[in-house]
Amino acid sequence: MKLKKSFLLVMVFILVTSILAGCMGGNNSTENNTETDKKAEKKSLVVYSNSLSDGRGDWLTQKAAEAGFELKLVEAGGGDLLNRIVAEKNKPLADVVFGLNQMNFETLKSNDILVPFEPKWKNELPEGSSDKENFYQPLVEQRIIMLYNKDVYTEETAPKDWTDLIENEEYKGKYHVPINLGGATNQAVVNGILMRYLDENGDLGVSEEGWKALKTFFDNGYKTPEGENNNANLASGKVPISFIYSSGLPGIEEEFGFEAGIVSPKIGVPTLVEQIGIVNKGKDHDTQTAEEFVNWFGSTEIQGAWAEQFGTLPVNEKALEKASDKMKSIFENTTVQDIDYTFISEHINDWIEKIELEIF
Known part of the structure; x- marks a missing residue:
């Protein structure tokens, strides 16, 4: 009788052990599945x-x-x-x-x-x-702002507007111009100038005076060659007038260790x-x-x-x-130029093509 009871106890022990092992194995499986699900949930x-x-x-x-x-x-x-x-x-x-x-x-x-x-x-x-x-x-x-090197110009001698670069010979070769119009910032500079010369009877909606002004802007500007950096030229004074999108300013001031002056035209800045x-x-x-x-x-x-x-x-x-x-x-110190972006969206591709073929 004692032997039979012992046998039963052994069998019960084995059964309980098997159940516990199965439960523990189930928990591991659940945990593994959870980890897999988490990885699968990566969006x-x-x-x-x-x-x-x-x-x-x-x-x-x-x-x-x-x-x-x-x-x-x-x-x-x-x-x-x-x-x-x-x-x-x-x-x-x-x-x-x-x-x-x-x-x-x-x-x-x-x-x-x-x-x-x-x-x-x-x-x-x-x-x-x-x-x-x-x-x-x-x-x-992003406000598209004209910058100047304070070691070269003061607030009084620096240009007051983009039109100063076009009309005053003293700034010839002193400002950098965009040579690639694939970017929004470079396009904004062009748009800000052309919007002053809209003419429904003009070529692509711009007066002849406007196209001449833009050509002068590019002809008199500095086209940065490969191997040079616009911001480095600005900081060194080699090309002391430039432009940038507003959030890019702190980075270039920190990188090149200088403080740029900011031009705030009365007409406002492209934004x-x-x-x-x-x-x-x-x-x-x-x-x-x-x-x-x-x-x-x-x-x-x-x-x-x-x-x-x-x-x-x-x-x-x-x-x-x-x-x-x-x-x-x-x-606070610059205002937004009034620009008809619907009009620009209808003309920008044609403007860029004309500039690349006839002005660059």
Whole structure:
């Protein structure tokens, strides 16, 4: 009898042990499955932008990864990026595009390349700053500013407007001119000049006087050769007048160890507003991940951190508090030039072609 009881106890022990082992094995399996699920949950996106330089791309990739996004970034100049997106219309690769200006996004919208989406942070934007149909939303304001080297010019002797470069021989060869109109900043300089000479009876909507003025601007300017740097020339005084988008100013001052003077024309400065939108990849494409990314990237927290890191001027009014004193000063001491971006979007490609063929 004792032997039988012992045998039963052994069998019970083996059975209990097997059950416990099975449970423990089940827990490990669950944990492994959870880890696999987490990896599978990584939200992948292709993001196109012309605003990834100076460490922005690396910063965005890291921060987005922390938030659960796996980004493939594609960078190009504003004009080149716009052309690429339009060319890919029938087989789009991008999920989200940001950094292009309001004129560029209007072109994307008119080509049915965007899908409407109203982000959670829209109520933190200034009234009237968004696209009325929510095809794109503003992120960052960039004022295109003329700079001068304070060791060469004083506030009194420096040019007061772009027209001074055209009309005064004393500035001949002293300012750099864009030699590639593929980027939004370079295009903005041209647009800011041509908008002063609009004529419905003129060539491509611009008067003969306007085209002559633009030609003089390019002829008298310094075309930076390969191997030289515009900002280095500005800092050294070799070419003491230049231009840049506002958020790029702190970086070049720090890199080259100088403080630039800022020209504030009475007519105002060309101003670009970087936007963000979701690419139309067809009715059957799920845009949930793209929407989540837009909600994340445009939020007060991320745009505030972006402003602190890269000296930008956020459109998000709550994030604006994080802007540097330098950016706030530029914002307060320059005004926005009145520019018809709808008119420009209709003519910019023809303008660039004419400039490249007849003026460069």
